[in-house]
Amino acid sequence: MSKTEDGSLGQQQEKIVDSQAKSVEKKESIGEGREITITSLKYNPSNPDSKPEFVDYQLRETPGMTLYIALTKIKATIDHDLSSDFVCRAGICGACGMLVNGKPQLACKTLTSDFESGKIDLLPLPTFKLIKDLSVDTGTWMKDMSIRVNSWIVANEETDISKMEKKIEPKVSEEVFELDRCIECGLCVASCSTAIMREDFVGAVGLNRVARFQIDPHDSRSDEDFYELIGDDDGIFGCMSLLACEDHCPKNLPLQSKIAYMRRKMVAV
Amino acid sequence: MKIIYTDALIIGGGLAGLRSAIATTDKGLDTIVLSLVPVKRSHSAAAQGGMQSSLGNSVMGEGDNEDIHFSDTVKGSDWGCDQEVARMFVNTAPKAIRELASWGVPWSRIKMGSREVVINAQKTTITEKEEAHGLINARDFGGTKKWRTCYTADATGHTMLYAVANEAMRRGVVVEDKKEAISLIVDDDKCCGAIVRDLKNGGLIAYVAKGTMIATGGYGRIYKQSTNATICKGTGHAIALDAGAYMGNMEAIQFHPTPIVPSGILLTEGCRGDGGILRDKDGYRFMPDYEPEKKELASRDVVSRRMLEHIKKGKGVPSPYGDHLWLDISILGREHVEKNLRDVQDISKTFNGIDPADEGEKGWMPVLPMQHYSMGGIRVTPNGESINIKGLFSCGEAACWDLHGFNRLGGNSVSEAVVSGMIVGNYFADFCRDTDIQIDTKVIHSALKKQDDYLDNLLELDGDENIYDIKDEMRNIMQEKVGIFRNGKDLEYAVKRLKELLVKSKNIKVDNKHRLLNPQLEEAYKVPMMLKVALCVAKGARDRTESRGAHYREDYLKRDDANWLNRTISYWADESDIEPTIHYEEFDIMKMEMPPAFRGYGAKGNIIENPLSAKRQEEIDNITEANSDADRYTLQDAIMPYTLQPEYKRVNERLGDAK
Numbered sequence: 001m002s003k004t005e006d007g008s009l010g011q012q013q014e015k016i017v018d019s020q021a022k023s024v025e026k027k028e029s030i031g032e033g034r035e036i037t038i039t040s041l042k043y044n045p046s047n048p049d050s051k052p053e054f055v056d057y058q059l060r061e062t063p064g065m066t067l068y069i070a071l072t073k074i075k076a077t078i079d080h081d082l083s084s085d086f087v088c089r090a091g092i093c094g095a096c097g098m099l100v101n102g103k104p105q106l107a108c109k110t111l112t113s114d115f116e117s118g119k120i121d122l123l124p125l126p127t128f129k130l131i132k133d134l135s136v137d138t139g140t141w142m143k144d145m146s147i148r149v150n151s152w153i154v155a156n157e158e159t160d161i162s163k164m165e166k167k168i169e170p171k172v173s174e175e176v177f178e179l180d181r182c183i184e185c186g187l188c189v190a191s192c193s194t195a196i197m198r199e200d201f202v203g204a205v206g207l208n209r210v211a212r213f214q215i216d217p218h219d220s221r222s223d224e225d226f227y228e229l230i231g232d233d234d235g236i237f238g239c240m241s242l243l244a245c246e247d248h249c250p251k252n253l254p255l256q257s258k259i260a261y262m263r264r265k266m267v268a269v
Numbered sequence: 270m271k272i273i274y275t276d277a278l279i280i281g282g283g284l285a286g287l288r289s290a291i292a293t294t295d296k297g298l299d300t301i302v303l304s305l306v307p308v309k310r311s312h313s314a315a316a317q318g319g320m321q322s323s324l325g326n327s328v329m330g331e332g333d334n335e336d337i338h339f340s341d342t343v344k345g346s347d348w349g350c351d352q353e354v355a356r357m358f359v360n361t362a363p364k365a366i367r368e369l370a371s372w373g374v375p376w377s378r379i380k381m382g383s384r385e386v387v388i389n390a391q392k393t394t395i396t397e398k399e400e401a402h403g404l405i406n407a408r409d410f411g412g413t414k415k416w417r418t419c420y421t422a423d424a425t426g427h428t429m430l431y432a433v434a435n436e437a438m439r440r441g442v443v444v445e446d447k448k449e450a451i452s453l454i455v456d457d458d459k460c461c462g463a464i465v466r467d468l469k470n471g472g473l474i475a476y477v478a479k480g481t482m483i484a485t486g487g488y489g490r491i492y493k494q495s496t497n498a499t500i501c502k503g504t505g506h507a508i509a510l511d512a513g514a515y516m517g518n519m520e521a522i523q524f525h526p527t528p529i530v531p532s533g534i535l536l537t538e539g540c541r542g543d544g545g546i547l548r549d550k551d552g553y554r555f556m557p558d559y560e561p562e563k564k565e566l567a568s569r570d571v572v573s574r575r576m577l578e579h580i581k582k583g584k585g586v587p588s589p590y591g592d593h594l595w596l597d598i599s600i601l602g603r604e605h606v607e608k609n610l611r612d613v614q615d616i617s618k619t620f621n622g623i624d625p626a627d628e629g630e631k632g633w634m635p636v637l638p639m640q641h642y643s644m645g646g647i648r649v650t651p652n653g654e655s656i657n658i659k660g661l662f663s664c665g666e667a668a669c670w671d672l673h674g675f676n677r678l679g680g681n682s683v684s685e686a687v688v689s690g691m692i693v694g695n696y697f698a699d700f701c702r703d704t705d706i707q708i709d710t711k712v713i714h715s716a717l718k719k720q721d722d723y724l725d726n727l728l729e730l731d732g733d734e735n736i737y738d739i740k741d742e743m744r745n746i747m748q749e750k751v752g753i754f755r756n757g758k759d760l761e762y763a764v765k766r767l768k769e770l771l772v773k774s775k776n777i778k779v780d781n782k783h784r785l786l787n788p789q790l791e792e793a794y795k796v797p798m799m800l801k802v803a804l805c806v807a808k809g810a811r812d813r814t815e816s817r818g819a820h821y822r823e824d825y826l827k828r829d830d831a832n833w834l835n836r837t838i839s840y841w842a843d844e845s846d847i848e849p850t851i852h853y854e855e856f857d858i859m860k861m862e863m864p865p866a867f868r869g870y871g872a873k874g875n876i877i878e879n880p881l882s883a884k885r886q887e888e889i890d891n892i893t894e895a896n897s898d899a900d901r902y903t904l905q906d907a908i909m910p911y912t913l914q915p916e917y918k919r920v921n922e923r924l925g926d927a928k
Contacts, residue, residue, distance in 0.1 A: 046470045047785050063589060064531060064620065076737040080789035081781050085306075088498045090534040090616060092427065093310040109619050131447075131469055132786045139307030139446040143438075152373070152439035153432075159371035161364040162919040165324075166371070167403030168378050176375040177421050180428050184309055218373055 036061050036118040038070060040082065044132045055079065067107035067120070068096065071134075084134040091250060094185030098134050099123040104187040106250050107134075125190040138186045145206045149229050153213065156220040168217055179212035179258065181251045188245035188255065200234040204245035204255045207236060211258040214265070226262075227269040236266045270717050271474045272710075275299045277701045278462055278478035280450045280505060282308030284426070284683060285665025286484035287433045288690025289697060290442045296698040301476065302437075303448040303465060305500050309434050312486050312498040313686060316426025317612060318539035319408060319418035320687075321680035322362040325923050326404040327379055328397050329416035335359040335921070336901060337414050340863060342678060345412045345568050347818035347828060348865040349521065349644075349674020349836070353911040354651050356862070358672050358681075358688050360913060363921040365687045366405065366419055372432040377406040377420050377609075387544025387601050389564065390554065401924060408609075409542040410679045412568035412870070418680035423537050423612045426683050433687070448474075449504070451794065453481065453512040453661070454708075454716045460512065460661035461708050464720045471785040473724075475717050477708060480701040482653075482662040483509055484690075487643035491803045493741075493748035495640040496528050496535040505667050507798030509647050510805070510841045510849075514658045517648035517669030517854075518837050519802070520809035523677055523819050524753050525641030526572040531590040532620045533639050536613050538679035541565040543609060545598035547576065549584040552595075552630060560870055567870040570676040570819040573638035573753055588635060598625050599632035638753060642666065642682060644673040644819070645806070648838060648854075651912070653693030654700070657840075662697045664689035671836065675818025695914055724784060727793045732776030736792045739770050739777070743796070743803055751807050756823045760811035767807055768847045771800045805839040805849045812851055813837060816875070826872075830865045830879035834858065858885050862909035 035058055043052040057074045068089045075082050087095040089108045096107040101121050112120065128136035145151075159166075188204035189195045195203050210230055213219045230236045239259055246255040277293040279286045282304030293300040304311065325333035338359040343350060370376055381402035383394050388409075410418040421428040437444070447468040454462045454475065462477040488503025489495035506516060526547075527536045541547075546554050547565055559575040560567045567575075576594055579585070585592025598606055598613070606614055606626040617623045617634050625632045647663035648656050649670050655661040664670070665686045670693070672685050750763040774797045779789050815829035816822050834856045839849040858864050864885040867876065889908055896904045902920065 044786060047783070066532075066620070075788060076741075080737075080779075080792075081787065083786055083788055086499050087306050087310045088312065088315045089532075090315065091619060092315050092424075092612065093306075093312075093498065095306060095310045111619075135786075137447075137469065142307060142309070143444070146435070146438055150439075152435040153371070155371065159367065161367040161371075163367075163922045164924070165367045165405055168370075168376075169403060170378040170380040170406075173375045173378045176373075177377075177424075177428065180373075180375055180421070180431065181424060183314075183427070184307070213373075216373055216375070218371060 034061050034118055035059070036112055036115070036120065038074065038120045038122060040122040040134060041124060042082065042133050043130065045130055046132070061112050065112045067100065067110045067112065070112055071107070083132040085136070092183065094183030097125045097138070097185045097187050097190065099125065099190070104190040104248050106185060106187070109250065125186055127189050127195050128186060138184065141186065141189070142184045142205070145202050146209070149202055149206045149210050151209045151213070153216065153219050154221050155218055166218070172215065172217060176212060176216050179208055179215070179253065182208055182253055183251060185250060187248045187250060191244035191248045193242055193244070194238045194240055198234055198238055201238045202230065202235055204259065206230070207239065207259050207262055208253060208255055211262050214262070223265050223269050227266050230262070231266050231269065236263050239263070270714060271472070272713055273301070273474060273476050275301045275476065275478050277301070277480055277482070277697065278476050279303070279482045279484060280463060281484035281486065281665070281667065282444055282446065283311035283313035283484065283486055283665065284430055284433055284686035285667070285690045286482070287437045287442070288687050289482055289484060289664060289694030291433070291437050291440055292691065292694030293698040293701060294440050294442050296702055298698060298701050300442055302442060302444045303450060303476070304444060304446045305449055305468070307446045308444055309431060311430060312501055313430045313683060314427045315498060315535065316683045317423040317535060317537035318410065318542065319420035319425045319680050320366060320429065320684040321410070321413070321417050321678065322366040322419055322684060323359065323415070323417055324363055324366065324405055324407065324419070325415065325925070326401050327407050327416055328395055328401070329409070330407050333415040333417055334901070334923070336905070338362065338417065341413045342672070342681060343863050344868045345676050345678040346674025347676055347868060348830070348834070349518065349671070349818055351651065351671045352862050352909060354670050354672050356905070356909065356911045357651060357692055357913045358685060360921070361688045361692060361917045362684050364917060365684065365691060369429060369432055369687065370405065372436045374428050374432045375421055377422070379404050379406045390544065390546055390600060404924065408539055409566065410538055411541065411566045411572065412563070412678045418539070418542060420539065422608065423539055423610050429683055429687065450508055452716065452720050453508050454713060455512045455658065456708050456712045459659040459706070461706055463508070464716055468786070471787065473717060473721055475713050477713060479704045479706050480660050480662060480697055482664065482697055483647055483667050484663065484665045485667045487666040488802045489640045489643060491744065491747050491799050491806065492640035493744040494533045496525055496533055497640070502795055502799050503802035504795060504798050506647060506802050509655070509661065509663070510801050512658060512661070513840060514655050514661060515648040516805050516839045517645055517671055518675070518809070519645035519805035519839055520813060520820055520837060521644035521673070521675045521818065522640060522806065523569055523642035523644060524573045524638040526569055526576055526638050527596050527636040528639040528641070529617060529621060530588065530593045530635040530637050534616050534620060535641065536596060536616065536634060536636060537610070538569070540596055540598050540610060540613060543598070543605065544601050545596055546600065548595040548597050548633065549579060550586040551584070555579050555584065563870045568676055568868070569679060570821070571871045574821060576638055577753055586635065593635040593637045595633035596636045597633050599628050642677055644675060644677055645669050648836070652696035653689065654696070660700070660704070662693060662700070664693035675820050692914065692917060724790065724794065727790060728779050728782050728784070730775070730777055730779065732778055734773045734777045736774065736777045736789070736796050739774050740792065740796045740799070743767060743770055743800055747803055747806070751810055754821055754823050755810055757811065760807060763807040764804065764811055764848065767800055767804050771797060771804065771847050774800060801841065801849070808849055808851060809837045809839055827875045827877050829877040830882060831877050834865065834879060858882055859888070860909065861885060862889070862905070864889070
């Protein structure tokens, strides 16, 4: 690897490839050590004295810095009172959704080096109840949605778990898995116009969940049963097909085609 | 003051806690699950590679059964596990996976016919049988004789957790998230619930229950570099320590060979299970030189040590974050990576700008062993109850019942989480059903008041120590002095310094003087909890003068079966103590199904043998001969009988039997 004059890390990293010591260059997401400014909303609704305000934090960027690393540093060294939600910090658990320069994103997967201006504005996810600063209550929303769409297998046969499992076509299992990858981060809900207008709209997350059970061979529910759950304007007919959900889904779920699929099924009921 | 009464209180909403809650709810008990985060965000979701279960459906798993899974697990543990618990586990795992399938886990299924796989860096064709078509598939993992690890791409923990959480919801399990237990209510050596902080508003609530279960996962965050989620701080262990509960083998810490550098995010063992290989700075595949038989797929403790050994020889790749090695999965081909290792690809692309499906060196990912799993935990009996506090149960990673001994096999963690939720969850339910408690409200009030006063006192402190600096130093000490290679001098320093830090943590200052949501106040009460857990790890490691599994002493290189075939018990004898008290639980070789021997991988000739091992082996040989006509179940029972709920003890059907 090369170093710049001031001793900070350069953009390129060199590695030796094989026994002939042939060298190649490899790009790493290494920042410049520049000064960046992160601006966050601060507000604690449970404290009557708290007023919403924006606070600027200046810090030096480090190589490969994510918003998780940046906010952890801010909390330890600049503002001990700043709240945010991080759990896995690997883009797997879906806890850390927030608006980053206006776009709903998983903060842990957002690199500060992606922002050329070095200025990053953070707001809590809309639609969800604010707990404090950047921390929102996605848990209650997702629980309500899950109960609303009966987000579980309904089987009409008992399983004897000491006997051979039911055979499933490999392709079908893959299709169910594809939709089961949703991490309930809420970015689809935060980017959805219907969700802002209709408090009880189940969102792309809810409609995708129903599509997931609809194709699962373990589930015995009919399309009529699913119609009972989502056959209204808070369900499949509430979607205006603006599809910001698909644009912002961090798992790249096929939300557009699955919502269209469910709508066709429900119209047919 | 707010008091909530319930039959069963479960602290922790990951796979183990939720599966236990299903067990208690099924028995008609009022159950409350408390979780720091919405339960689907629990760290179980981060398990990638898979779940071990000896279904033996795939052609590469043919002939697999409970006996082989048992033997792999015992060897993996370096004979540190409880063999009866291992038997309970392997017999229930196939049932667990079939239950999960019926709850909607979209397990990868077998497709009949031929397909190309990579084994030992060679493309090989395997042919699946017609009768296996549609059954649950499995991949290879470290330390296993058969392909036994069932999976959903590399998001196995996620799909398992969602299925169990959904099923729990269907059955009406009450889950309260953003709730943190900060202390247990103990009355007359019985646990009767917990004092809980509401993380939405900072208020305190007393939960009073007939039985209390801790299923809070591991304590990896006491290390600077860990694959664990930010919530894995060991606070569940700390509240149990404060209640006087015994911990088991806290020094048994697993370091995973392949977290990515520098973020420490895990890249699953499935990378190597599917045929990925490790390379050094010269691009050379070095593992076959060290481990000719298992190569990259020896147990994790062995592979991690071999990697560092190789780096010490100057073969590491220099980087701004220190030397690392390469993990190469590009040899598996783009199609395989994008289908079965897609989260790995996503992580590598996002955090390192490397697409691991890119052919050749361009796709190699920088990796280095880091803390990954806590084999130790709250010491419980095989039915999950604390060995010294009545009414306190524990299961999953939080517990030491003890399935993993000094090293856990990959794929046995999520498997244990669910299986222990089934077994221990049911014993816990029986306990809650059959127990009545009498508790004076004065006891509850004084337990609440104690925590209330404690938090107020923290706010009033006006010292000059910084809680964030104390935490950083603790995590650095654990990283540098209580890591993969350990020695007496470093461990002595670690214990001494951690004690000093614990004292310093009482001389801090919290800037904001309010009890609402106050992140600094949370640090102020959590860091001392983490320090107590860290002290159990460091002192246990200092005193254990042998090498076993993941506990490796440079000054005591041998596994010492003559003197150390035991389990470390650590506990806080007195509230004012600044270090744990330690004693040992001895093993009885004469009751083992598999007496200590060589694992089949790792350095040879490094065992101080116990004479009883050979004696017991002779005894087993005689029993085997006397039962030469018996089936394997009868033989097993003759060698080491064990107790398990009848529904879980039933024989598991397999493809071969169904013919």
